[in-house]
Amino acid sequence: MLSASDTDTICAVATPPGRSGVGMVRVSGPACLAIANAVLHFAPTPRHAHYCPFHDSHGELVDQGIALYFPGPNSFTGEDVLELQGHGGYFIMDALLKITLAAGARLARPGEFTERAFLNDKVDLAQAEAIADLIDSSSAEAAKSAMRTLQGEFSRLIDDLAEAITLLRVYLEAAIDFTDEEIDFLSEGRIAEKLEAIIISLDKVLEQARQGALIREGMAVVIAGKPNAGKSSLLNALAGKDSAIVTDIAGTTRDVLSEQITIDGMPLHITDTAGLRDSDDIVEQEGIRRALNAVKQADRILLVVDASMESVDSRSIKHYLQTPGFEALTQALDTSRLTIIQNKVDVQGGQPNLLPPDNKTGASVIQLSAKQGSGIDLLRQHLKDCMGFQATAEGGFIARRRHLDALRKTRECLEQARFQLSHHAAAELVAEDLRHAHRHLGEITGAVTTDDLLGRIFSSFCIGK
Ligand code: GDP
Secondary structure, eight states, X not given: OOOTTOOOOEEEEOSOSSOEEEEEEEEESTTHHHHXXXXXXXXXXXXXXXXXXXXXXXXXXXXXXXXXXXXXXXXXXXXXXXXEXXXXXXXXXXXXXXXXXXXXXXXXXXXXXXXXXXXXXSSOHHHHHHHHHHHHOOSHHHHHHHHHHHTTHHHHHHHHHHHHHHHHHXXXXXXXXXXXXXXXXXXXXXXXXXXXXXXXXXHHHHHHHHHHHHHHHOEEEEEEEOTXXXXXXXXXXXXXXXXXXXXXXXXXXXXXXXXXXXXXTEEEEEEEOTTOOOOSOHHHHHHHHHXXXXXXXXXXXXXXXXXXXXXXXXXXXXXXXXXXXXXXXXXXXXXXXXXXXXXXXXXXXXXXXXXXXXXXXXXXXXXXXXXXXXXXXXXXXXHHHHHTOOTTOTTOOOOOHHHHHHHHHHHHHHHHHHHHHHHTOOHHHHHHHHHHHHHHHHHHHTSSOOHHHHHHHHHTXXXXX
């Protein structure tokens, strides 16, 4: 069972491994002052930067640097915290960690510092998650949005909704207690009207959270097509000068290659299915299996066709995919998630163009030139439209799929309450639905949690955070 009164003192290297000017060992818990005495040979002044030697248990000099002591509750974790900033080498950091362990601390689990901050009411759960998201952010937009969540913007909206639901619940409970009274509580209190207002507010938060989750989680895109159709050129054109390729998971030519680029703040996880060929070779079969998995899970599949060589549109797509080598793709493909890229329109002097989705297949067609970069803007906009992504909405905050699920469940409960109200006007049933709605909202900020949920969230953090 997790508890804020955990008496262990924890320690970890809080800076990345490797060589750097400065590295930091962080310690949190009741033994901080004793550990400081053992390592520094004096009791540090609270919130004062001491430049001093660090010693091991035999009194030998290990390093010298800055020691900072933050007595609880005014610290990140809410407990006593000691920070030892030494020289950022692997050996020195390891030695500093060992002397704090020898002085009475134990190694922290991943995310345990933040978990203690949460358990000591320093941050709520959405803010704690935003710390991990800030560290992991791969674009300026993601970092800004994570910072807003960390500052409590998302939590404030959730708290406002929870407060509105509480007021409604209080009124309903009164209605239940005074059922014999002449006054018709349900209509007098304009319950339906207030409920409607809460649903409207919730929908706004849900849409903002959806955008926030898109900034964090992005869109999965698969690029498929025959060799030389221009897949690599398209990927490079999409990445552009401004979007660095962040990940480049190495693989053989038979493997599935994944890369991440960002368009206007929305991460695009791109899988290049270069190895998608039907084959008897075991290694190639594994490549195909992975490629098909990527196709099945993709938000969008871009099928690149060399328009100077062959004509493929949404009507002839089935025929095109029946050509040898694409049988497996045909089986996995859902055309409503398909965009046909007619590449190399420059060869015949064509202009870039976006054709509306085909009525029957749902597939869209974009004519462009990857080599010249014309029509790439159309494709970028198209990808954003597919996800309903509005670039860099001012004041946006980061959110997670978990938050969206909780908001959607809250909405279902509120809708159920609305239904009860309009059909039966049974105050008890409405109150019950509102109680469930409240509980789902509480899961977002951690007002309502289970150990299992907390375990899952904090174990995904890095050690030292
Ligand atoms: P991939 O095998 O599908 O990855 O294709 P590449 O991106 O390597 O492109 C194959 C060839 O087509 C290269 O010579 C590219 O320069 C050329 N190419 C790619 N896109 C275009 C285009 O839009 N217009 C023209 N004219 N050539 C292109």
